[in-house]
Amino acid sequence: MTTPTTPPPAARLRIAVVDDHAMFRTGVRAEISGTLDLVAEAEDVESAVAALTATTPDVVLLDVHMPGGGGGEVLRRMLPRHPDMRFLALSVSDAAEDVIGVIRAGARGYVTKNISGPELLDAIARVAAGDAVFSPRLAGFVLDAFAGTIEVAQIDTDLDRLTEREREVMRLIARGYAYKEVAKELFISIKTVETHVSSVLRKLQLSSRHELTRWANDRRLI
Structure with missing residues (x-):
């Protein structure tokens, strides 16, 4: 057995x-x-x-x-x-x-x-x-x-223009944060936030926070 x-x-x-x-x-x-x-x-x-x-x-x-x-x-x-x-x-x-x-x-x-x-x-x-x-x-x-709902190639190309910190600022601004709130969240000065926002708008060829919010929302970035 x-x-x-x-x-x-x-x-x-x-x-x-x-x-x-x-x-x-x-x-x-x-x-x-x-x-x-x-x-x-x-x-x-x-x-x-x-x-x-x-x-x-x-x-x-x-x-x-x-x-x-x-x-x-x-x-x-x-x-x-x-x-x-x-x-x-x-x-x-x-x-x-x-x-x-x-x-x-x-x-x-x-x-x-x-x-x-x-x-x-x-x-x-x-x-x-x-x-x-x-x-x-x-x-x-x-x-x-x-x-094809999200244009992946466009996301990559546009975001490649932004630094990591600019992406962080962009996302918070697009979510409706005030400059003061962004500064507190990222431990940077309000002046630095303003500088980053200006740079983001210039690189993405946008003219206002409203356009930035719409741009980010269209690409599901917020």
């Missing part, structure tokens, strides 16, 4: 976290501990490329904005060499240009950093299985982009 054997346990997913905020990496580490294997951490593009090349994780949790070129640069450098590596973008931003840009670069999903621990674990598992994962609002951006 043959003694039945117990099948070996399934291998745990190997995860990497690429984010320039140490506290966020610590939080993710705590959430996945005991469920997934964290094999690498990185805080900028160069350290990410080195760590991911050395460890080849199953799923990479990838911040969108960080030093060295952002999550898009990591994707552009890693995916040609490791096409089976899956990337799930995480960001505080829910702006259309960020979502569309990183998906075009090759990420399999995009969730915001207010996601709960169980939701994050579920998103990782689904991305590892080959699914595309988005929150409902962000999924709408992607569908609109592919349907």
Whole structure:
């Protein structure tokens, strides 16, 4: 009589976290501990490329904005060499240009950093299985982009003219913030806000805050 054997346990997913905020990496580490294997951490593009090349994780949790070129640069450098590596973008931003840009670069999903621990674990598992994962609002951006409702090429071209700080100011102004509120939110002076707004209007060839709000709303940037 043959003694039945117990099948070996399934291998745990190997995860990497690429984010320039140490506290966020610590939080993710705590959430996945005991469920997934964290094999690498990185805080900028160069350290990410080195760590991911050395460890080849199953799923990479990838911040969108960080030093060295952002999550898009990591994707552009890693995916040609490791096409089976899956990337799930995480960001505080829910702006259309960020979502569309990183998906075009090759990420399999995009969730915001207010996601709960169980939701994050579920998103990782689904991305590892080959699914595309988005929150409902962000999924709408992607569908609109592919349907042609959002002019992706125009978003990229126009936004490339703006610095990162100008984008932040633009988005807050378009949401109806007063200059004083923008200054408080971004920890800059009101005079600096005025300078950024003037630069944004000039680069986008707009003449007023009203036009800026309409421009941003048409492109789902607010």
